[in-house]
Structure formats: C-alpha cells, structure tokens
Amino acid sequence: MNKNQRSNRLAIMHIASQIDISAYLHYRDVLQDIYEKLKAEQGSYNYKRYSEDLGLSFSNVIWLYVSKKRRMTLKTAEKTFKALGLSGDRKKFAENMVRLETIKIHEKREKIYADLFQLKTKMSAPENQKHLEFYSQWFFPALREIVQVNPKLNINEICERFLFKVFPREIEQGLQVLSDLELIKYDKVSKTYRSTKKQIGLDYKTSAVAAARFHQKSCELASEAVVHVSPEMRELNTLTLALSQADIPEVRRRIIECCRGIFELEEHSRSDQVFQLNIQFFPITDKLDPEVES
Template sequence: MKEIIEYTDYRKFIQDYYDERKRCSAFSWHAFAQKAGFSSDVYLKYVCEGKKNLSIASAGSVATAMGLVGFEYDYFILMVSYAHAKSDTAKRAAFEERCALAQAHKIRVLGNEEFDYFKSWKNSVIRELAPHMPGAKPLEMAKACRQKISAAEVSETLDFLVKAKLLKKDRSGNYQQTDKAIVMGSVDAVPVAARELQRQMGEFAIQSLDLPLSERMMSGYTLGLTRRAYERIRKETEDYFRRVVAIATEDDETERVYRLNVQLFPMSERLGKKNEDKKGR
C-alpha cells in the first residue's frame, strides 16, 4: 500500500487499506465498521463505492480504526474535508493545507539506486544528527555518536549524504534534511547492503543491553505460528512502523538519535503437522 501522502481520494485510501488487510487476514467490512463505530456493516463499503459520504466527525473514527496517527491522521481528515467542502474557499483551504502537510512530511523511499546508504550505520545516524548540531565540526559530531567513528569518517559521510541529496547545506554551512523521513524499499532491491545494515544494528542492540532500563526498551516473545499468522503479524508490524514514522516526523527538533529494531525469525524447522497457534514468553 502506498504512503498516505500519495493519495488525494480518501475513498481510494480506505479501499486500499481494506484490500490489503483482507489479503493478510479474515478482515471484513463488518469488523471494519465495528472498529470505526458504525452500526451498519456495509457503511464503509458504500463509502468506497461513492454511495455514502464521511462526515468530519466520522472521518476521525475511521482514521483511528485504520491506526492513523500524527500527520497521517490529519492528512486523512483533510482529504475528507476537501472532498465534501461546500464552497470553493473551503475547498481551496483544505487543498492547500493538505499539500502543505504532504510537503512537510515527505517521506523518501530508498531503493536499488541508493543502496550505498544502507552499507553503514554511519549514514543514517549522521543524517539524523547533523541537522540538529548547527555549527558543529565533524569531530564534535563524532563525539556525539555512541558508536566509534572518526572525524574523517564523519566528513566522508556528510559528503556522501549531500551528494546523494539526503542532506543539503545552507548558506551558513549548516545541514538540513531533504526529506523528513527515509524508509527502506523492498529488501529485495537492496539485498546485500540491507542485510549488512541490519547486521550492524543488531550488534549495536546487543551492546545496548548494558544501558540503564530508562534509556532502552527491549522485550521478546517466542511464538508458535502458522504461515497465515506469520503473514498477519508481518502486516501488523509494517503498519506499526508506518505509525512510528508518522509520530517521529511530528517534531522538528531532535534530542537524541535512536534506532528501533523489530525482528521476527524462525527458531525451528517447519513442522509437518499443522498445529494451532501457540505462544509463550
């Protein structure tokens, strides 16, 4: 499913959301309507078909039911406002506000042509750090990193990020992000580099176990799953990451650079007998 800022029609967005959930689970219009607080099982289906409209009040309930937060929630409301504005002035205002929101929260998806970005943790960390250290020299940025990196490596990383148009330099020599967030495209598009970055970040996660509990959050579950359950969990995780990115891009300021890892991987071979899903901690 595309990022929400690529949509202009709220009906199309709802339909795509439903179709994607339906592919991965037993999701139904009935379940969707209940979650959004509608008494009619087919109301949202009729909305997608253009037979019914959403009010601004009900738009908020639908956005929440779809798990939208932050700017994604606001963007969805603006799509509904634009679609049902009763005057040209109101329509223009909703359109301009929606465009401004999309521009402010532009998310860049990196793929094969920019695979070098995924080769090292230094690129993502320095990209987040540099814009929030105006006037800082490479050595100062190096000292701000918890992982070992030299001033020369910081300079090299900054040069790469500017060349790749992931950072830009203003007239004062300070760095600004060209996009508020970067997400990885299909891992198949950047297989080697993506695996290497994930390996590095996994090692850093192990090292972070020595940090105080107030500075890191970790938990894990051992689960017995069917393939269907696995696909549902993977979809829920993708939705979760989307919501995290939306929350992270709400603020223009940064106090600290974090890394969020979520892993789901097999701990046994595939069993011949199909068992019911089980879980244990």
C-alpha cells in the same frame, strides 16, 4: 551428452545470463528461479533432469538444495555455476552466497557480507551505487538525522554525540555520501549542512545484500545497547512463541503498522536525540510437522 541435454544446457545458460545475480542473497533462489523458467517452457521438466543438466547426477539433489534439505559444498558449487555459465564477478558473487551459508564464525561472515556488498555495488549502475553506499554503514542514516536536529555541530562534536565509536574520517565520508544523494545540502552562508526533504528507501527485491548487511549491523548495535545504554533509555523485548505459517502475514502486518505509527510520531516530535528501532521476528525452527515430499 544427447541432443536434448545439450539444448537444455544452452537454455539454462541463456536464462542465467538474463538474471541479475547480485539481486539475490541465497543461491537456492537463483537455482529455483532458473528451474521455474525452464519448467514453464517445458512442462515435463523435473528436478532430476535439472540436476543432470547442471552436471550433477540424475537425482533429486538440486531439489534437496532449493528445499534446504542439504547444503551445497564449494566443490559442487564450482561445477554448478560453470554449468550456469557464470564467470568473473557474477561467479564470485554466487560462490560467496554459498560461503555465507556455511561459515558460522561472525568475523568471517562479516567479511563475506562486505565482499558481497562490494561486488553488488561494482555490478550496479553508477546512479545506484551511491544509493547502495547509504546503507553500507549504520551511522549514515543516523548522521542525516543528527544534521536535521542540530546542524551547528562540527565533525568532532558529532563523533562525541554518538554512543558507539565513530571516527571523524567516517563522518566526513558520510557527509559526502549524503550530499551526493542530495539528502543534505551545504549552506555556504552559515557554513553548515542542512537536511533536505528528499527521501530514499531500500528496494529489497534488488538490494537483498544491502538490506541483509544493514540489518545485521543494526542487530549488532542492539546487542551492544544491552551493555552501553541504561535500561530506562531502551526497550528490548524478546518473545518466544508458537505460531502457524498462516499467522506470519498478520504478524508482519502488525510490525509494519507499529513502525509506521512510530515514524509518524517523529513528524510531531521536538527531536533532540537520534534513536535506532529494531523489531526482529523470524522462525527458530523448521515446521514441526513437515509435509512428506512425494
């Protein structure tokens, strides 16, 4: 190993040490962000040198990973993450990101999501851990809405109102999480929980795993709703259409506007039921006329 390579490896480890690994969902983004920081420091730096500095061959193999042309194996991940100086929970988190991409069996993917979420919570500041826990179960946000609509329902009655199976102990856990976050407050006089005006949102930039897992659970509910919810009570639309990448921002804007409008509707509604709204928009092919990488 020459002096320049030794210097680059130290720089890579330093940059990696400053990165919050748990803020990512894809290992490719970690590798790309580190590369861009190195490139900013050394204008002549390239992917071939980057691959070699990570203990791989002097080739464009890292570019193949970050551009989604090739999947990283766990054996390669072990060598790469060692070069990044990752250890302990940070290394486990990174390895699970690689596993998440290679596992196709639903049950195993759910286990990886759960492990990632647990590691994310463990590595987060104490004040953020309850915030993350709010999104750990699909019924926690729904529970708050139920309390707002009918605070007189007891735990068993709440369980009976859910169309999807939830156990009393889970409701107790949810009420505790909501209380800790001050989203609901226990009224000792009426002996009931009351919702507060406090709101929390999900920071997608730092909680990618929490967002992905919550959306995954919501999609599973939508799948079950096809069977368990009568057609007149649901609207599940599916469009398969051809668009350009230039159209994506406009589609996203319209979806956001749609959600905002429906959310405003809630403010004037005499609510008597809790609903889940999922709008899913994502590509199912790569670009059909890919540009040739020089």
